[in-house]
Amino acid sequence: MQSFELTILGCSSATPTSKRNPTAQLLNIAERFFLIDCGEATQIQLRKFKLKFQRINHIFISHLHGDHYLGLVGLLASMHLLGRTTELHLYCPEELKEIIDIQHKHSQSYLSYKIVYHFHKYINEDILFEDDKVIVKAIVLNHRVPCCGFVFIEKPLMANILPETIKKYDIPTEKIFDIKKGADFKLADGKIIPNSDLVLNKHKTRSYAYCSDTCYDETLIPFIKNVDLLYHEATFMNEKEERAKETFHSTTSQAATIAKKAEVRQLMIGHYSARYKDLKPLLAEAKAVFDNTILAIEGVCTRVDNVI
Amino acid sequence: MQSFELTILGCSSATPTSKRNPTAQLLNIAERFFLIDCGEATQIQLRKFKLKFQRINHIFISHLHGDHYLGLVGLLASMHLLGRTTELHLYCPEELKEIIDIQHKHSQSYLSYKIVYHFHKYINEDILFEDDKVIVKAIVLNHRVPCCGFVFIEKPLMANILPETIKKYDIPTEKIFDIKKGADFKLADGKIIPNSDLVLNKHKTRSYAYCSDTCYDETLIPFIKNVDLLYHEATFMNEKEERAKETFHSTTSQAATIAKKAEVRQLMIGHYSARYKDLKPLLAEAKAVFDNTILAIEGVCTRVDNVI
Numbered sequence: 001m002q003s004f005e006l007t008i009l010g011c012s013s014a015t016p017t018s019k020r021n022p023t024a025q026l027l028n029i030a031e032r033f034f035l036i037d038c039g040e041a042t043q044i045q046l047r048k049f050k051l052k053f054q055r056i057n058h059i060f061i062s063h064l065h066g067d068h069y070l071g072l073v074g075l076l077a078s079m080h081l082l083g084r085t086t087e088l089h090l091y092c093p094e095e096l097k098e099i100i101d102i103q104h105k106h107s108q109s110y111l112s113y114k115i116v117y118h119f120h121k122y123i124n125e126d127i128l129f130e131d132d133k134v135i136v137k138a139i140v141l142n143h144r145v146p147c148c149g150f151v152f153i154e155k156p157l158m159a160n161i162l163p164e165t166i167k168k169y170d171i172p173t174e175k176i177f178d179i180k181k182g183a184d185f186k187l188a189d190g191k192i193i194p195n196s197d198l199v200l201n202k203h204k205t206r207s208y209a210y211c212s213d214t215c216y217d218e219t220l221i222p223f224i225k226n227v228d229l230l231y232h233e234a235t236f237m238n239e240k241e242e243r244a245k246e247t248f249h250s251t252t253s254q255a256a257t258i259a260k261k262a263e264v265r266q267l268m269i270g271h272y273s274a275r276y277k278d279l280k281p282l283l284a285e286a287k288a289v290f291d292n293t294i295l296a297i298e299g300v301c302t303r304v305d306n307v308i
Numbered sequence: 309m310q311s312f313e314l315t316i317l318g319c320s321s322a323t324p325t326s327k328r329n330p331t332a333q334l335l336n337i338a339e340r341f342f343l344i345d346c347g348e349a350t351q352i353q354l355r356k357f358k359l360k361f362q363r364i365n366h367i368f369i370s371h372l373h374g375d376h377y378l379g380l381v382g383l384l385a386s387m388h389l390l391g392r393t394t395e396l397h398l399y400c401p402e403e404l405k406e407i408i409d410i411q412h413k414h415s416q417s418y419l420s421y422k423i424v425y426h427f428h429k430y431i432n433e434d435i436l437f438e439d440d441k442v443i444v445k446a447i448v449l450n451h452r453v454p455c456c457g458f459v460f461i462e463k464p465l466m467a468n469i470l471p472e473t474i475k476k477y478d479i480p481t482e483k484i485f486d487i488k489k490g491a492d493f494k495l496a497d498g499k500i501i502p503n504s505d506l507v508l509n510k511h512k513t514r515s516y517a518y519c520s521d522t523c524y525d526e527t528l529i530p531f532i533k534n535v536d537l538l539y540h541e542a543t544f545m546n547e548k549e550e551r552a553k554e555t556f557h558s559t560t561s562q563a564a565t566i567a568k569k570a571e572v573r574q575l576m577i578g579h580y581s582a583r584y585k586d587l588k589p590l591l592a593e594a595k596a597v598f599d600n601t602i603l604a605i606e607g608v609c610t611r612v613d614n615v616i
Binding site: 044073093103 | 323324326356358372373382386401406411452
């Protein structure tokens with residue numbers, strides 16, 4: 001099975017605690033490693049969890065609050081010091097380039113590899129990345145500063161053709177590839193054999209949506225509809241709904257309501273306020289609205305399966 | 309006894325490892341808390357070791373290589389988020405202000421307290437800080453970019469006067485303070501009683517010198533002569549002397565040679581290259597030149613005693 005797995009590197013909100021680091025996640029889809037946000041100490045977390053950071057070629061930064069990007073300059077430096085030459089793609093607010101450039105200027109540093117910048121346009125469904133396996137689209141989040149979420153969608157996998165059908169219908173080799181991709185097959189007498197009769201193990205196309213940071217905003221729903229895994233921030237418990245509103249963050253129930261309305265398969269909450277030592281009450285609040293909810297926990301890898 | 313203790317928060321060089329963080333140290337002299345350098349994740353280390361960072365009012369940044377300052381913007385933000393109003397003094401290269409300001413601008417952030425900047429002049433013995441207990445002076449280090457070391461010197465402590473001498477020599481109350489500070493006492497007949505006959509527990513004035521990052525440079529010696537504790541970087545073992553020279557760093561034996569020539573009481577080495585998993589060989593090399601050497605180890609607090 002092609003990889004589709006998310007590892008949490010940091011799940012705290014603005015102030016880290018001794019147990020929780022600021023936001024960062026590593027998403028592996030088909031051995032493409034996407035780093036999503038890069039809070040302080042992300043490079044240390046990657047090392048701690050034995051994740052090879054030179055395999056990361058694409059970094060997505062949602063917005064310019066420190067807890068989402070302060071680990072980036074250190075990570076870029078370590079990639080350089082360890083001899084990286086592969087170019088690195090950075091999907092980020094335009095202003096981040098200035099922040100990086102000024103630090104390289106004053107430290108009299110350069111990088112041994114090229115950074116290819118892709119600045120956010122803050123347009124829903126804007127295609128940020130695409131290759132033969134994955135497509136990544138933007139979601140405009142609703143936060144105190146311009147903020148971009150991301151939807152990562154796996155492209156359809158080829159199905160396995162049933163060996164007996166090749167013989168039965170005398171399918172020529174040159175047609176097999178099309179059938180694996182979903183084509184029907186036309187017999188010599190003009191009869192159409194539907195694709196579903198020719199293949200097995202038809203895979204589900206999986207998707208992951210990242211929504212942090214954002215206040216409760218139903219306009220996100222069409223863009224995250226039916227995703228397999230939704231990460232939605234839940235900085236506060238319900239009793240702090242006013243505080244959530246003031247700071248453009250969400251509560252547990254708000255995250256779960258978005259998950260429910262968007263009919264996602266599973267919700268992961270995170271970006272917890274430092275005030276919460278025990279996360280079980282946050283999970284309980286979210287589950288009361290949307291049962292298939294899990295907690296973001298540092299070091300834990302969540303695999304999204306592709307069984308239909 | 310007045311506090312004089314150094315806690316290591318990070319002892320790695322440029323690339324952190326899963327076990328060692330970039331440079332940061334917390335020095336407590338008489339309950340003044342001085343943060344020396346602030347590598348990435350310093351705020352996380354402070355929390356981990358249960359050191360209250362709101363007590364830090366003075367931060368000294370040696371130079372603008374990322375492993376010495378990348379944790380600063382995050383620490384400043386957390387101080388703000390936790391409600392700090394006390395002004396914070398920052399002793400640093402002038403360019404750091406621009407790096408901080410641009411990040412606050414792009415994150416649309418402000419701080420609830422004032423930063424008072426004191427820019428390095430890169431002059432040996434330049435007085436950076438002084439109050440009734442402590443004086444801090446600059447040392448010009450020799451690194452690839454402008455770099456400043458620091459010497460922290462405790463001011464003389466008042467001695468305890470021997471109770472029997474007050475009676476014996478009929479010392480008036482108004483003279484006691486001067487005697488405790490070191491004055492002799494003149495009897496009515498003109499005879500001088502030396503201070504050493506009047507007081508006990510005469511304390512040694514303690515000092516700590518921080519030399520990181522620097523290549524081997526004997527011109528530092530006069531400014532760190534006889535300090536009680538010298539932290540001198542030892543990025544490399546002796547076999548990498550060429551590499552040390554190229555990168556303006558020091559080897560273990562070079563650090564120990566400086567300690568020996570400066571006749572310091574104790575040497576602490578640190579700023580270890582990530583290549584060294586086991587630090588015992590580094591200690592052995594340094595001790596071969598200067599026996600009273602210890603390793604910088606994260607979380608370990610070294611107390612400097614004041615026994616003469």
